[in-house]
Amino acid sequence: MAALEDINVTTLKGVGSALAGTLAKLGIHSLQDLLFHLPHRYEDRTRIIPIGSLHVGDVGVVEGEVVKSDLVMGRRRSLQVTVRDSSGFLVLRFFHFNASQKNQLSEGARIRCFGEVRPGRAGFEFYHPEYQVNPPPMPAPERATLTPVYPLTEGIQQPRVRSLCQQALHYLDRYPVKEWLPDALLADFQMPGINEALRLVHAPPAGAPVPALLEGRHPAQQRLVMEELLAHQLSLLRVREQIQSREALALLPRGDLPDRFRDQLPFQLTQAQERVLLDIRQDLSQPLPMLRLVQGDVGSGKTVVAALAALQAISSGAQVALMAPTEILAEQHYLNFQGWFEPLGLEPAWLSGKVKGKVRQATLERVASGDARIVIGTHALFQDDVAFDRLALVIVDEQHRFGVHQRLALREKGAAGSLAPHQLIMTATPIPRTLAMSAYADLDTSLIDELPPGRKPIETIAIADARRDEVISRVEDACRAGRQAYWVCTLIEESEALQCQAAEVTAEDLRERLPDLKVGLVHGRLKAQEKAGIMQQFKDGILDLLVATTVIEVGVDVPNASLIIIENPERLGLAQLHQLRGRVGRGHEASFCVLMYHPPLSQNGKARLQVLRDSQDGFVIAEKDLEIRGPGEVLGTRQTGMMQFRLADFERDKGWIPVVREAAPSLMGDRQRVEALIRRWLGERIRYGDV
Structure with missing residues (x-):
């Protein structure tokens, strides 16, 4: 039997090649894609508001009689329609209109319209409201339903998307969407099945709890939120699996370089730094690529930890690349490492977009020959002409400024082309625990949670x-x-x-x-x-x-x-x-x-x-930042393929994170299930894991 994911949107009435091209911009190719293009909010159009009780910013339905309809020639030509009910007047303003609309909205017409109140020259106005002329009676309160609002792209309006989603819902009887969540998980949380949940979010029935739907807390919405978060978690676990399917060089601690480095430091390392170093030392000693995130507040000493990790790799005869997102931060690392490493007989190489001509060529030769044991730079390290001799450790600073795919690109530069480099990711931007559990599910996490002694608040x-x-x-x-x-x-x-x-x-x-x-x-x-x-x-x-x-x-x-x-x-x-x-x-x-x-x-x-x-606590501040600004801002917008949720809201739904984190690993053995869930929720974005 055909599945909804195999039925093209052109099957629907009124969808030709042009509209299919517009829908493709929203990631919609099949009927299943359309059903998973979910409303991101709802509008309450279940009651008519008296015009006289409106305030600026109100969104709602009004009904009345057209008492005046004029063409106004201002900076932009507009159609100005004045509507009256028993409580007051409201102006509808249209900058884009045709002759038939002008005729429809003539004096004496009965009209019901939905819009947002704005202040205007003639009093309160609705710009380009949705409207009905000679509307049918409003449904009784017990039969009224909320109106879904969908994400749009240029070339398609809200009523069209609504109509297409309603058409797609009719196919669910014959072609139900496959249930990929384990029965036990659904039972544990008493969640509805996938088809029931989809029907409810696209077409809330009369009598459905309005506050729960408006807040995104209805069981049907939460059922979909949980599956979406699970799909994101699985996609990152798959990234980890792909990286760790390749072997890495086991970098066993050798020689006295780390000890000589410690001897020249004017301070003792904190217990937190020593604990994190132990994690790193054990990871680097394995023939499996390390994938470790080191979080530490401002001034906690992450750079020293990175230097000691680099020396473990160098003393094993391998090369290290250290990458930072901005020129000034990369330069700062270069100067630090130069000061630390030159007394040990190691000269770091510097590579950024601004290094050109003969200097660049000479640096590339040093890197390719293995003469440069550590190379420091910006994303210029990704470029095709940068070839390493025996790259075994990549240190990435401020990972959230890079996309996942950029970090993955460096794995192709590993020793001998087939060995994956170990990855040490550092951030001084404390990431709230719930966000880290989801955004960095592919990484093990270490925390430097202690500042050097003597620091004053x-x-x-x-x-x-x-x-x-x-x-x-x-x-x-x-x-x-x-x-x-x-x-x-x-x-x-x-x-x-x-x-x-x-x-x-x-x-x-x-x-x-x-x-x-x-x-x-x-x-x-x-x-x-x-x-x-x-x-x-x-x-x-x-x-x-x-x-x-x-x-x-x-x-x-x-x-x-x-x-x-x-x-x-x-x-x-x-x-x-x-x-x-x-x-x-x-x-x-x-x-x-x-x-x-x-x-x-x-x-x-x-x-x-x-x-x-x-x-003074970076983690407390980060939690507040997450509440106020949301995950996209906290992580940085370049976190490609991450945190662009359809329905999930990080702050509202963070209670699901521990649940999906626990459930995801046990599902990884079922390839079909994993692929289907990732494809369903991330669509074309799953490619970021395959770079």
């Missing part, structure tokens, strides 16, 4: 930008007392040029107002050497104050800096603010972070700044 203060003079005077006092300060400029525009310009203007202003201080400036448009030179001057204490864009978010370590001013903090995420704050508090002096905001702050803005003032 940073006092965080929020001040309106009207008090800028006070803040400048505070900077002057700190620098006169022999300490150093950062001044971070943030701009809402994405343009790097504008950000740099704002930083230049601020630096000039501060130089004029603080003539006795030496003020430096770094931004993303400076050449790598210039940036490194200015950072070094700041590190050496030659500069008192460093004005910067958010390029200094990660990797900069100046123990004498005890004050950071962050302008317009309301424009940044909590995790990024926490990272920036972590630039101070690295010495033994009391340190301060001043958040200089532009009033008025929204309720949300106030809540976010309060979280920073109340907590």
Whole structure:
């Protein structure tokens, strides 16, 4: 018997090749795809609202008589239709309309329409509402149903998608969707079957609990949420399985390089660092590729851990690649590793997009011959012309800035082409536990949950930008007392040029107002050497104050800096603010972070700044960030193929994460089930696991 996934959408009435092409942009090719194109919300069109009781922002149904219909020639020609009921007037405005619509909406017509209230020149308005002329009577309350709202793409409107989904539902009797969840799992949570759940979410029956459906908590929605989260979990476990199906070089600790490195460090490693190193040492000693995520708050010492992992690989005769998402962070790693490794007789190689010509060629030769034991750079390490001699360990910093597929691309550069490199992923962006369990299901996780001794908490203060003079005077006092300060400029525009310009203007202003201080400036448009030179001057204490864009978010370590001013903090995420704050508090002096905001702050803005003032714990802050901004923002938008859920909502549905995490491994042996679930929910996006 044919299955719904084999029946093309062109089977449906009114779907020709053009509409099929539009649907394909939404990932819809078959009738099954259409049924899994789920409503992301519902509209309550079950009651008529009196026009006189409407407020701006209300969404609802009104009904009345057309008392006026005019063509208005403003900046854009529009059709303006005035509707009246017994309580008041409302204007419907259409910028796109045809002659038949104009005739339909003539004076005296009875009309029911649905829209969102906006303020307009003539009072309250609906823009392009959905409407019916001479509508049938409204159904009785006990027979009324909610209206589903679907994700759209250019070229198709909401009523069309609704109609197609309703058509597809008629096929379910003859071609039921296959149930892939184990019976025991369905029974444990008393969940409806897949077909029952699909019918209910596309066409909620009369009397279905409206609040539960509007909040996404109805058992039918939760049944689908659970399956979607399970499919994501399985897709990542399959990525892990694919990587670990290849052998890796067993990197057994040899020689005295790690001991010599430890001897030159001016500090002892913390117990947390030693614990994580033990995990890594055991992983690297196996002929199975290590897949380990090391999370640690700002300043917890992840880079030292990475260096010791690199030395284990190098002392086993292998090569290491260390990759960072930005030029400035990669440079910072390069300078650190150069300082640490050159006394040991190892010269790191540097490779970024800006390394060109003969220098690049010479570096590529060093890497290919194996002369360069460790190569540090940006995503330039992915490029085809980069060939390694015996790559056995890849260290990726700030993984969430890369897509999963980019990390996978490096596995092809492993030793001898057939051996997969070990992978050590580091992040200073604390990832809430529930998010890590789902987003990084393919990785083992280690946590550096201890800061080096002697670190003092940073006092965080929020001040309106009207008090800028006070803040400048505070900077002057700190620098006169022999300490150093950062001044971070943030701009809402994405343009790097504008950000740099704002930083230049601020630096000039501060130089004029603080003539006795030496003020430096770094931004993303400076050449790598210039940036490194200015950072070094700041590190050496030659500069008192460093004005910067958010390029200094990660990797900069100046123990004498005890004050950071962050302008317009309301424009940044909590995790990024926490990272920036972590630039101070690295010495033994009391340190301060001043958040200089532009009033008025929204309720949300106030809540976010309060979280920073109340907590120094990156994980608490990350949890709040997740609540406020959602997983896509917390992880970074480049996490391709991840977190683009159809129905699941991370904050609302995080209770399912431990359930799917426990259930997924036992299903991995059933290839057919795994493939079917991944294909059903991730569709074409499953390719990210096969790069």
